[in-house]
Amino acid sequence: MSTTTAGPNVTQRRLLTTPIPGPRSRALMARKARAVASGVATTMPVFATRAAGGIVVDVDGNHLVDLGSGIAVTTVGNSAPRVVEAVQEQVAAFTHTCFMVTPYEGYVAVAEALNRLTPGDHEKRTVLFNSGAEAVENAVKIARAHTGRQAVVVFDHAYHGRTNLTMAMTAKNVPYKHGFGPFAGEVYRAPLSYPFRDGGLDGETAALRAIDVIEKQVGADNLAAVVIEPIQGEGGFIEPAPGFLPRLAAWCRYHGVVFVADEVQTGFARTGDLFACDHEGVVPDLIVTAKGIAGGLPLSAVTGRAAIMDAAHAGGLGGTYGGNPLACAAALAAIETIEAEHLVTRAREIETLMLEGLRALQTRDPRVGEVRGRGAMLAVELVEAGTDRPDPALARAIAGAAHERGVIVLTCGTHGNVLRLLPPLSISDELLRDGLDVLEAAFAASAGGAR
Template structure:
């Protein structure tokens, strides 16, 4: 399946390296950044963007990078996608803000209606809009606690749920997300995840029963408000649980009155070759959290779920000044239209097939695992002949890719996973060239 990018900025769809990386203009800007921006804000690749679209990012020095990051799964439909840009422009000229809680507007309602329609399940739903993934996760917890009248929250090994105090408690990885920022919110408990590469011989249902046993013994189902889980983990390493893990966990939640919350912040909106990652196993969560790819780069997130749960909090208990900003809502409606119009669910599947086949063909003993769904693919790097994580090699491969004009990201609890999140607007020739570059980097490393 081919995909030729036709919209957004009129950018030549080619990799082009014309200076050292970073170039002189980026270096000058980075010096200004270091003098003006808090040092706690890190930068993976200090090249300063002036344009992006299709499958490329162009920097101030004229370098054009193949984008295998999508701003961490945000620009799924492409940067400045035509329908998104047009919708945002029109909305800005109408009005930029009134606060939905003061004088509401149609776009917020239309986004809620769309989310209620496209998220898993045919039951009656409600939605509420926020700004960030972490904010939405935190509100999902508020809703679950109000509905169940319970306090405890279960999360999983390797989880990432955000940077607020509660979501830091829910996040597994210490550095850079948690170190020094405690004490954290209480009543958060952690269970083992299904991690097929490291769970040899344990199938999905058995892994779920292992997690359930921990929760029953250490928390008690009667105390548990919600189980919150990423159907495919993001920052934790793009871990795809073994088949049967999620359905078995969901069945236990249903039997014990525990709210099942799917954190689809990174996996939602066609990224995995389904509209939502839960769709791959027919899992229908009670609440689903979305963000990142929802609005093409504008800040928007949502909690969507069963009407009786969503309506449990008192009037005024949910909301926020900027939640469901009209500009972001206009962008979200255009994103959903673009996914449907351009067949991007199918495009994600095609990208995933290409990436998995090529990465498996590397046959490199340092690649312990190749995994993912759709355009959400990763390789886990290990010391040859072992499952010992090799974070040094991971950093070296990423750095080499950056120097050659390919944006890649790292992740994983052990820092040994390379993750690939190309925009679904990426042309086939750039996807192939990016994979060619990776293969040569491994040969040279």
């Protein structure tokens, strides 16, 4: 796939007109320091002014290759034409009524689409919210209402959000939890399948290990829900070994425990399937979606089995802005774009192209411990050469060098030693290759790099 332009006046090539950051971005960063709470950090020291396709343009005119998609949000591409048109039409009609006061068709249409598209052919219901964390929290509420139980199990390295409950569910302390407790109770943690660090443990055995911990430390009769990311996001793009998710889901089904798939980051074609659960045919009881759902507008959802979803009493679910009409219009347009432009297939093409380059890099550089991921959700775990010891300093250095050269890459992982790559599915092959070339140069230039 190759394009030359996308969106208004956004040429699809990397272009640096100033050092990164340029003078206008530096001035805006100074204003940010005076106006915005210091707890809000930024990955890039630049301020965006336009974005489309695979390019973000900053206020100094630099064209940056986007391998981050606003953390997997602009999956269909920034300013995707169908999304722009749908939002413009909706904003001219009305911007808000609150669905709980005066409902509107867009909300119902999004619910119908999610009921149709999410895994499983059972009868489903959907409720809409604003953020991934809000949706995860409501999935727990629904599971508790359905089961009459309180306990929730999550996994090592998990990330589920920044609300009080989802901070308790999140594994990583800094920056997400440190100093913000006490946290919600009745949240328990089980070991994840982490093939790179599990010594070859297969998925079935890893699932039995997790189940043993759950049964001993929690007990199935006390457990409302098991909540898991099919591929972990902030935790390091960890993909459990084959068989882990199906075995865990089967155990939940046998014991009447609600199996919740947190597909906030993995959903909507990101992994080369419409949803990551589709890869092994796992059908969750509840699925949580957000990020790529609405082309950049704030929207999230919980979708699941009708009997479970309808367990909450009338008025027990909702929120003032949940399912905002602009976001609903954007979501319908984003879904149409995914289907019309065959973006599931495109994600697989991106996987093929990028894994070839990243694995070639791995063969040359012993600091690349593992290359992993599916679709356009790929990661490079960095270690001290010849060991499996995490090297977060190297990850920071490589990401910083890429940023200086005009390529947006993100880091993640419990130890901060993983480079994560999340390009929009509208990006061209040329930009992907350029981004890979920049990463290779950053590795070669780093201390101790391959010679």
